[in-house]
Amino acid sequence: MRRQRKEAFYLAGDPAENLFLLEEGLVRVVELLPDGRQLTLRHVLPGDYFGEEALEGGRHRYTAEALTEAKAQALEPRRFSHEEIREVAKNLARQMRRVQAYEAHLQLGELRARIARYLLFLSHTPAREEDLRGVYVLASHEEIADATASTRESVSKILSDLRRDGLIETAYRRVYLLNPQALALEAEGELEAA
Structure with a gap:
């Protein structure tokens, strides 16, 4: 099905x-x-x-x-x-x-680290895609909030901060991972997908 x-x-x-x-x-x-x-x-x-x-x-x-x-x-x-x-x-x-x-x-960790870990996790799943702009994960702010035990408003603020810092870019239900290495440092360890 x-x-x-x-x-x-x-x-x-x-x-x-x-x-x-x-x-x-x-x-x-x-x-x-x-x-x-x-x-x-x-x-x-x-x-x-x-x-x-x-x-x-x-x-x-x-x-x-x-x-x-x-x-x-x-x-x-x-x-x-x-x-x-x-x-x-x-x-x-x-x-x-x-x-x-x-x-x-x-x-573990602050919300920023949890969000970074979750984005990296998604990049190792079928939610990972790629286009001319680069690698991105399919996820809405609400879904990220659900997965990090947070609120949509808090996630939006953290994503804005990560965007300002040049680690990600966002589009409709897409989060482009511009600097995965820096995101991994933010994550303080990765969430395993396997």
Whole structure:
């Protein structure tokens, strides 16, 4: 099944009938907070499984939304062989390591460092693109805020500062990485995409 950017594969509360294997694109798993904001819990990369609630039945606790055009295969867990279950478990364990690194990302450093880390992370995912102006990542201010436990206003200020300092340039839902080395220094360490 294909989804366009911002389309959901499933919503929180939907029946969890299928496990999904992402074939193309970038997906984020988000939680809707009581104040209406979304908190990005993890990013799903090509080759990753998501919708793991289907392994235990019930309903999806979170929403899975495409950040880029994405394609995923819906799988029925009850039809899995023992080898397929082992492969899913290994994949989910690898994702858990990324989630733990992501948690550290949210807790370490000032917002400027968190934003720099997130932009560098995106540059190693399907959100990375390139045109005549250079390498950029597809991300709105709101999505960056969701991923860095911040607000859109704070992100806009930091992006303006990074732009003024010559590290990035911005366009509609695009952040050009003009100086990745300087951005890495700002990031105080990278968030792993693999």
